[in-house]
Amino acid sequence: MTDRDYEVGESVAVPWGLDTVDGVVVGAYGEGSSRRVLVEVSLGEDATETIPFSPRALELARTPEAQSPPGAWVDAARFENSVRAALLQALHELKPDWEAQTYSDVSIGPGERIDMAFVLADRLLIVEAKYSNLDKPSRDVSSVDQLRYFLSQLRQEGMDRAVALLVMNRQPSEPLLKRAYGMRSDGVPVWVLAWETENVEAEAALRNTLSAAMFYEFSDA
Structure with a gap:
């Protein structure tokens, strides 16, 4: 699995405990293994939180079958x-x-x-x-x-x-x-x-x- 670029404004799924929630990309920083994508996550009642995620974490959240086999x-x-x-x-x-x-x-x-x-x-x-x-x-x-x-x-x-x-x-x-x-x-x-x-x-x-x-x-x- 290779890291890809994420564009500002792109909708993504992000890991949240054992589940995923939806978020919007608002920026990024770092290079290589230190690269982080900043995602704004909605917390309800118009509240949001901006959290950094590794590109790999976003890819796994997008395709949960890659990390969570049946059972x-x-x-x-x-x-x-x-x-x-x-x-x-x-x-x-x-x-x-x-x-x-x-x-x-x-x-x-x-x-x-x-x-x-x-x-x-x-x-x-x-x-x-x-x-x-x-x-x-x-x-x-x-x-x-x-x-x-x-x-x-x-x-x-x-x-x-x-x-x-x-x-x-x-x-x-x-x-x-x-x-x-x-x-x-x-x-x-x-x-x-x-x-x-x-x-x-x-x-x-x-x-x-x-x-x-x-x-x-x-x-x-």
């Missing part, structure tokens, strides 16, 4: 369930007195949903579980940009103390990890990690990342 949703659902169970166990280990308040497929706006949310004593934890059949590290940063948008929406609704995890079944690429690190440096608490059942190292990484999110110090600004 792939079953694997994705199983992965999401395993992530939920692992997070619940880790939360109880980190906070033995936590009274579980969990929600799935949470609506956050017109056509927008969060895979799962956990209500903690002093903050809300939102989680997106992203399953891919591609046998290589994910380089797509759109998922962390989506979580950044979700956190901004929650802040507008008065939920200032919210943190987010992106849990993947593939090892995230270095650019993806750097993107999340940069967001945290800017006060947007987003973490990315890989998860695999019956993997001791993955379990330890999940507990450590979850602990960092639970004890993240919010700015008073």
Whole structure:
């Protein structure tokens, strides 16, 4: 699959969680593997958000059969369930007195949903579980940009103390990890990690990342 040029004003499908939404190209920047296409996505009620996508991400969204063979949703659902169970166990280990308040497929706006949310004593934890059949590290940063948008929406609704995890079944690429690190440096608490059942190292990484999110110090600004 080769990258093609995208023209300003062109209508495109963009990846949004495990689904796609429509958007309009408004610009582009970068060259080669760093090239990004700026797409304006409608969020309902005349609200829009401009998000950068790699050309490959747009091509895969345009032809979903290239990344999601028949029956792939079953694997994705199983992965999401395993992530939920692992997070619940880790939360109880980190906070033995936590009274579980969990929600799935949470609506956050017109056509927008969060895979799962956990209500903690002093903050809300939102989680997106992203399953891919591609046998290589994910380089797509759109998922962390989506979580950044979700956190901004929650802040507008008065939920200032919210943190987010992106849990993947593939090892995230270095650019993806750097993107999340940069967001945290800017006060947007987003973490990315890989998860695999019956993997001791993955379990330890999940507990450590979850602990960092639970004890993240919010700015008073």
